[in-house]
Amino acid sequence: MRLFLTSLAVLITLIMPAEVRSAENSERSAVSSYFLENGLQLVVIPDRRAPVVTHMIWYKAGSVEDPPGKSGIAHFLEHLMFKGTVKHEEGAFSNSVAEIGGEENAFTTADYTGYYQKIAPSALGKMMAFEADRMRNLVLSDAVVLPELEVILEERSQRVSSNPNAILSETAQAALFVHHPYGTPVIGWEHEIRSLTREDAISFYDKWYRPSNAVVIVAGDVEPDEVLELARATYGLIKAESEPLSRRTVIEPEPTVARSVSYSDPRVTTPSWRRSYLVPSYQKASPGEAEALDLLGGVLGGASTSRFHRKLVLESQISSSAGAYYQGAARDMTYFVVYGSPRGENDLGAVEQAIDAQIKTLLEEGVTEEELVRARQNILKSIIYAQDSQVTLARIYGSVLAMGGTISDVRDWTEKLNAVTVEDVDRVARKYLVMPRSVTSYLRPKG
Amino acid sequence: MGVFLRKQLRCLIFTGMTMLVAGIMTFINVTNVSAIEIQEVTSPGGIKALLVEDYSVPIISMSFSFKGGASQDKKGKEGTLRLTGALLDEGAGELDSKAFQARMEELGVELGFSASRDNFSANIRTLRSERESAFDLLKLALTKPRFDTDAIERMRDAIRMGIERGRTNPNSIASRAMREAVFKNHPYARNTSGNEESIGDISRSDIITMHKGILTRQALTVGVVGAISAEELITALDRIFGELPDTGAIHDVEEVAPSLGEKISINMQVPQAVVSLVYPGLKRSDPDFFAAHLMNHILGGGTFSSRLYQEVREKRGLAYSVASWISTYDHTAYLTASTSTRADNLDQTLSIIQAEIAKVAVEGVSEAELEAARKYVTGAYAINNLDTSTKISRVLVALQTQNLGIDYINTREAQIAAVTLDDVNRVARNLLSTEPTVVIVGPVDE
Numbered sequence A: 001m002r003l004f005l006t007s008l009a010v011l012i013t014l015i016m017p018a019e020v021r022s023a024e025n026s027e028r029s030a031v032s033s034y035f036l037e038n039g040l041q042l043v044v045i046p047d048r049r050a051p052v053v054t055h056m057i058w059y060k061a062g063s064v065e066d067p068p069g070k071s072g073i074a075h076f077l078e079h080l081m082f083k084g085t086v087k088h089e090e091g092a093f094s095n096s097v098a099e100i101g102g103e104e105n106a107f108t109t110a111d112y113t114g115y116y117q118k119i120a121p122s123a124l125g126k127m128m129a130f131e132a133d134r135m136r137n138l139v140l141s142d143a144v145v146l147p148e149l150e151v152i153l154e155e156r157s158q159r160v161s162s163n164p165n166a167i168l169s170e171t172a173q174a175a176l177f178v179h180h181p182y183g184t185p186v187i188g189w190e191h192e193i194r195s196l197t198r199e200d201a202i203s204f205y206d207k208w209y210r211p212s213n214a215v216v217i218v219a220g221d222v223e224p225d226e227v228l229e230l231a232r233a234t235y236g237l238i239k240a241e242s243e244p245l246s247r248r249t250v251i252e253p254e255p256t257v258a259r260s261v262s263y264s265d266p267r268v269t270t271p272s273w274r275r276s277y278l279v280p281s282y283q284k285a286s287p288g289e290a291e292a293l294d295l296l297g298g299v300l301g302g303a304s305t306s307r308f309h310r311k312l313v314l315e316s317q318i319s320s321s322a323g324a325y326y327q328g329a330a331r332d333m334t335y336f337v338v339y340g341s342p343r344g345e346n347d348l349g350a351v352e353q354a355i356d357a358q359i360k361t362l363l364e365e366g367v368t369e370e371e372l373v374r375a376r377q378n379i380l381k382s383i384i385y386a387q388d389s390q391v392t393l394a395r396i397y398g399s400v401l402a403m404g405g406t407i408s409d410v411r412d413w414t415e416k417l418n419a420v421t422v423e424d425v426d427r428v429a430r431k432y433l434v435m436p437r438s439v440t441s442y443l444r445p446k447g
Numbered sequence B: 001m002g003v004f005l006r007k008q009l010r011c012l013i014f015t016g017m018t019m020l021v022a023g024i025m026t027f028i029n030v031t032n033v034s035a036i037e038i039q040e041v042t043s044p045g046g047i048k049a050l051l052v053e054d055y056s057v058p059i060i061s062m063s064f065s066f067k068g069g070a071s072q073d074k075k076g077k078e079g080t081l082r083l084t085g086a087l088l089d090e091g092a093g094e095l096d097s098k099a100f101q102a103r104m105e106e107l108g109v110e111l112g113f114s115a116s117r118d119n120f121s122a123n124i125r126t127l128r129s130e131r132e133s134a135f136d137l138l139k140l141a142l143t144k145p146r147f148d149t150d151a152i153e154r155m156r157d158a159i160r161m162g163i164e165r166g167r168t169n170p171n172s173i174a175s176r177a178m179r180e181a182v183f184k185n186h187p188y189a190r191n192t193s194g195n196e197e198s199i200g201d202i203s204r205s206d207i208i209t210m211h212k213g214i215l216t217r218q219a220l221t222v223g224v225v226g227a228i229s230a231e232e233l234i235t236a237l238d239r240i241f242g243e244l245p246d247t248g249a250i251h252d253v254e255e256v257a258p259s260l261g262e263k264i265s266i267n268m269q270v271p272q273a274v275v276s277l278v279y280p281g282l283k284r285s286d287p288d289f290f291a292a293h294l295m296n297h298i299l300g301g302g303t304f305s306s307r308l309y310q311e312v313r314e315k316r317g318l319a320y321s322v323a324s325w326i327s328t329y330d331h332t333a334y335l336t337a338s339t340s341t342r343a344d345n346l347d348q349t350l351s352i353i354q355a356e357i358a359k360v361a362v363e364g365v366s367e368a369e370l371e372a373a374r375k376y377v378t379g380a381y382a383i384n385n386l387d388t389s390t391k392i393s394r395v396l397v398a399l400q401t402q403n404l405g406i407d408y409i410n411t412r413e414a415q416i417a418a419v420t421l422d423d424v425n426r427v428a429r430n431l432l433s434t435e436p437t438v439v440i441v442g443p444v445d446e
Helices: A008-012 A018-023 A073-080 A092-098 A121-136 A142-161 A164-176 A190-194 A198-208 A224-233 A289-300 A307-315 A348-365 A369-386 A390-402 A407-411 A413-419 A422-432 B017-022 B080-087 B097-107 B128-143 B149-166 B170-183 B196-201 B204-214 B230-241 B289-300 B307-314 B343-363 B367-385 B389-401 B408-417 B421-432
Strands: A032-035 A041-046 A053-059 A103-108 A113-119 A214-220 A259-265 A272-280 A319-326 A333-342 A438-445 B039-042 B048-053 B059-067 B110-115 B119-127 B220-226 B263-267 B272-280 B322-328 B333-342 B437-442
Touching: A032 A224, A041 A224, A041 A390, A053 A121, A053 A390, A073 A103, A073 A113, A073 A142, A073 A198, A092 A103, A092 A121, A092 B367, A103 B367, A113 A121, A113 A390, A121 A214, A121 A224, A142 A164, A142 A190, A142 A198, A142 B272, A142 B333, A164 A259, A164 A272, A164 A438, A214 A390, A272 A289, A272 A348, A272 A422, A289 A307, A289 A319, A289 A333, A289 A369, A289 A413, A289 A422, A307 A319, A307 A333, A307 A348, A307 B097, A319 A348, A319 B149, A333 A348, A348 A422, A348 A438, A369 A390, A369 A413, A369 A422, A369 B097, A369 B119, A390 A407, A407 A413, B039 B230, B048 B230, B048 B389, B059 B128, B059 B389, B080 B110, B080 B119, B080 B149, B080 B204, B097 B128, B110 B128, B119 B128, B119 B389, B128 B230, B149 B170, B149 B196, B149 B204, B170 B263, B170 B272, B170 B333, B170 B437, B220 B230, B220 B389, B272 B343, B272 B421, B289 B307, B289 B322, B289 B333, B289 B343, B289 B367, B289 B408, B289 B421, B307 B322, B307 B333, B307 B343, B333 B343, B343 B421, B343 B437, B367 B389, B367 B408, B367 B421
Parallel strands: A041 A214, A259 A438, B048 B220, B263 B437
Antiparallel strands: A032 A041, A053 A113, A053 A214, A103 A113, A272 A333, A272 A438, A319 A333, B039 B048, B059 B119, B059 B220, B110 B119, B272 B333, B272 B437, B322 B333
């Protein structure tokens, strides 16, 4: 049994390679992409195995776009998007999802905000009509906004204040990004959440929620031509905005100082250690670097045969768990993480020493061809398994496009992974796994 | 850079078999496309399986389960089955832990085992091209696990750390206290992972005995989905499971009715208090199962329109998550309503939840609410359970272990349609008029 942190990077950057499709005689059809006249992008991913379709809309705006002093507004607006429009009173959209047994939810990250419904294909047109309607016609009154602000505060309390690991991560993230808004929590700082108003939400909404700033993904038992017709009849009717829109650009300075943060809490029972290095994301990296970082993550952590697990968990038995991963999905800079927890009488110092020693060996001796092949196979395997879930595929395409990537970024990924050499991996390891780029976190029990 | 969801779905998805089965499917009625055909196959060795052939993705997902779960753990050795399951992919035959894991990785096989209270379950996913080797590896894990000492100690420590983490987590504390109050001396009161003492007392021979007692052909149920033909599967079934012993040693577990009416407060300095209320439920085999399921859906089920969600969250902003669900086991069932809220809102939240429950018990629900619930419960099956191979293969196992029948998918909609308003309101009265057991963990007086 393996106990690893899952790498969101791997999940989000999965793709469906053309050669896998043809080689294994898969019946999957190709992905289609269209742009409507108002600038909205539509992507259709056929999956005809069950009468289910996933309809998602992704807005290219996340907590990075929160104005200074208004942290949490992108996420607050996401909640408020369920409060009704000029045409449909609160609950009408959700009821229409529920009455066919559909599933719906929404999510906010630093880089994008998304909404989705999983439904029977016959309801797709209706969902698109509702979703298109709430892109421009949201109605907010203080009567609905004020209780929702309380909900958000409870959400923050549940996710952060109730979780020592989350408390420390929030500060570690703030220390890693000394200037970029990635250092600010997506849900917002508590004191700023308290000051958010209806007007703040409206102004964020008016600015960012528009067709040219949205990507619609439809994955499931559908015909691309029919989906395009439905999209034209719903999203297509929204007027294009004339004033141009550009996302917030903040460049994180090159780091020069190693940082460390520590936190003790009586709720912690097992200490844990973690180091994050500032590295470029798939969107930011020079050609090949992101793929090399992903594979480096696989060599060091992520599987039972990876170095950290082999050396620290199985051989020296210093750690109960140890791993590494690259969080490749981001618009700007991101992080590469190494982590471990002590086992038995060992303490955090022993884990840190052992991981430091592993990194030293890595930087001096590099990785082997065999390790690289293994790490690559693991990613390629996940790519094939990803085809088994229309929701996963929709998320992969949606997140890449919402971060400014293209369909070919997704399609060419396998090829780019295949091109990575041992030298490429060694080069990114030596360039990025250096102390001045890092924040080390120590989480300990208290009392 | 975390992902924040509008709504927490955890409680709704992972509450045991109820949701899996009751959330279940109607892909036939939804549209006329993509009808899923279930085949029943039996190997020469007498092993039965349900199969859905599907070649659109070159993978195979096999789920299987053995009757007899963690309730088979001996008193004082709680956690034995959980530990046994954790060790099956930690070395078998000639392969030690490292070699076994390397082989799995080489083949691209995903293999997982889990121990619930009534069943020991597993799932394997393999690429079609590697299926022969993958099935051989699975057979090795099932029939020749090594149970090496270093692997036992490593897994024991990992499980122990999980138990210790639970000691400071208000949700774990609440659910543990609830189980102990509701099930007293019954095996259902115990934690499937065991406790600090029991996990240390499990010996290698306890593990070997458990393995022999549970993993048998008679206790086995199999469901398979993906790129494999009936003929290929028949051969594979004997190859994988043929050498397991025919019978084992499973002792009977007694029926138990939840003991209710207690109030338990546990003081803990945390920002939010966890509140759970427990009422009686109905088992999957009860003729009124769907009436109870529909009633629960209206009260606090999985949508943004449930009464608890509307009253606690939407109208008053008292909590981020609030829901109710029915947990069904082989020998009991109960309904839980639960939320987390800050201490100064606790009394108000608790009285709103109790008032809403009392209202359903006394006044019942409306025909309009019932109709909306019927539509949801009918449609949600395909949407929740049929979009990945692994979900479908688990459904195929559930159809058999819950005795729902191979035609359940066709009959389910009619069963739901047949539930009347009187049925739902009678069930509501019967279940919800009881004084619940209330568990509160948070900054409160004990």
